[in-house]
Amino acid sequence: MLLRGSGQHAGQTYDDRFAIDAETDSGVSHARLLLDFAEACVARSVELSGRREALRKTLGEAALVDAAATIAIFQAVVKVADATGIPLEDAKAEISAEFRAELGLNAFVAE
């Protein structure tokens, strides 16, 4: 939802299907480079080193640090959410209903 807000501010429409389909062109600048890095981090893949260097070479050291920090804190945020069973806020649930249904995200709910 914040991505959509960011897109509205920039006068762009980002395609959020990238969340479940890595091949989707989101329209976000350097998305492929960032997503490749994120996927290698989450999977602790042998490709992590190469993807880190690719990101560093293209976007620079400071961008690499901020990308790594974002990925790392969300690796933790999901554990807080999953281990405490917090629900999605009513307002967010309403706004995101179509988006969640379209992407099949409701399958992620613990029952």
Next chain:
Amino acid sequence: MSEIREDLSAAHARAWLRLAAPGAWLTGAEKVAIAAEARAALDCLACAQRKAALSPEQPIPAHASPSGLDTAWVDLIHRIRTDADRLTPAWFASVVPSILSVERYVETVGVIAEATAVDSFMTAMGMPLWPLPAPLAGELTGVRPEAAKLAGAWVPTVAPEDVSSAGPELVQAMYRNRSAANIHRALSLVPEAVNGFFDLDDAMYLPDAFLRKFEEEPRAITHAQIELLATRVSALNRCLY
């Protein structure tokens, strides 16, 4: 050698100080042991076997455990670290309160989260993990907010509107400059856990004040790039929230 933002390194250093110190319901030794288990879980063969199994309830061998914690507590930590998306209310009911009181459970989640954030960052950067700190002795604070109640989550939480200005500073600080989002409430049974985790979150993600301030870019990547990463990481972890 990578150049890490000073405020980010400082936030990580504060997280490690918190880890070593006694908390509300866990000693410093217990917290450091939890962080050690969270770290060990990533290379634990039993965890890999469970992750690959159709059901997380399938029997697995003993965990690779570096701490002296009780085996049931170790299993709980490893499961949250490596298979959190398959946690269920039934699982939660099977571990709280029989293995941990709900207060100790929530603080355990907070420790796992902070250790995960710092370790994941160092791994992402290709840098060595911080050595775990030596635990500090001291008294537990034992602060349980009076306003905590069950309200949709598995654990009792405190609604921001229920925080009294007459209450302890630890409790009042939880929602200062923060929205009422449920992620802020998740650990609120243990105020230290909220204040600690979001101290880290402000430095690693964005302070709340910047979340919708799209005209300002306080990081070296844009709001859109940050949200792209946050969304994809959440989806890869199969987390709806």
